[in-house]
Amino acid sequence: MSIQVGDRLPEVVLKRIHEGIESVDTRALFDGRKAVLFAVPGAFTPTCSEKHLPGFVEHFQQFRDKGIEVACMAVNDPFVMQAWAKSQHVPEGMMMLSDGNGDFTRALGLELDASAYGMGLRSKRFALYAEDGVVKQLHVEAPGEYKVSSAEYLLESL
Template sequence: MSIQIGDRLPEVALKRINNGIETVDTRSLFDGKKAVLFAVPGAFTPTCSERHLPSFVENFERFREQGIDVACLSVNDPFVMQAWSQSQHVPDGLLMLADGNGDFTRALGLELDASAYGMGTRAKRFALYAEDGVVRQLEVEAPGEYRVSSAEHMLTLV
């Protein structure tokens, strides 16, 4: 079963590049904060690179003005997330989180079987808004869709 509104985000270690590989715990990322977490099936994939991540890059300051942190999650390694971040001109402060083994994605119950495309298990395309580590809004895309997990849509919910 997938995470629901009112549930606490699971405690899982993720990776990111910040002066080397850094392990970050989801509790330290989300507890005591307002945050939007969006997930993409894969860095450098068409919709993720052309629409999803760019929507959050373009609207990053609008979230920050409301005191909301923004994080991008993908079942990729931290080096891929760093390269993707650089290629997309991701602003400082927009966290690029690597869930390389898919542990957090599985704990959320939002995994996607992309093995037909040679990608293994990935995250479904989704976005959630959490306050103090508790999910207040959750938008999961239907397969092949990109609508409700966009930055523009999330801004209407927070």
């Protein structure tokens, strides 16, 4: 069963590159703050690179003006997430989180079996808004769609 509105985000250790590879606990990332977490099936994939991440890059300051942290996550390694961030001109302060083994994705119940495409376990495309680690909004895309997890949709719903 997937996470629901009102649930606390599960505690899992993710990776990111800040000053070297850094392990970050989801409680440390999300407790005590307002945050948007959006997940993509894969860095450098077409919709993720042409629409999903660019939308959050474009509207990043609007989220920050509302006091909301922004985090992007994919079932990719931290080096891929770092390279993707550079190629997409991700602003300083947007977190690029690696769920390399899919532990957080599985804990959320939002895994996608993309093995038919040679991609293995990935995350479904989604966006959530949490306050103090508790999910207040959850928008999970239907397979192959990109509508409810966009930055624009989320900004309108806040």
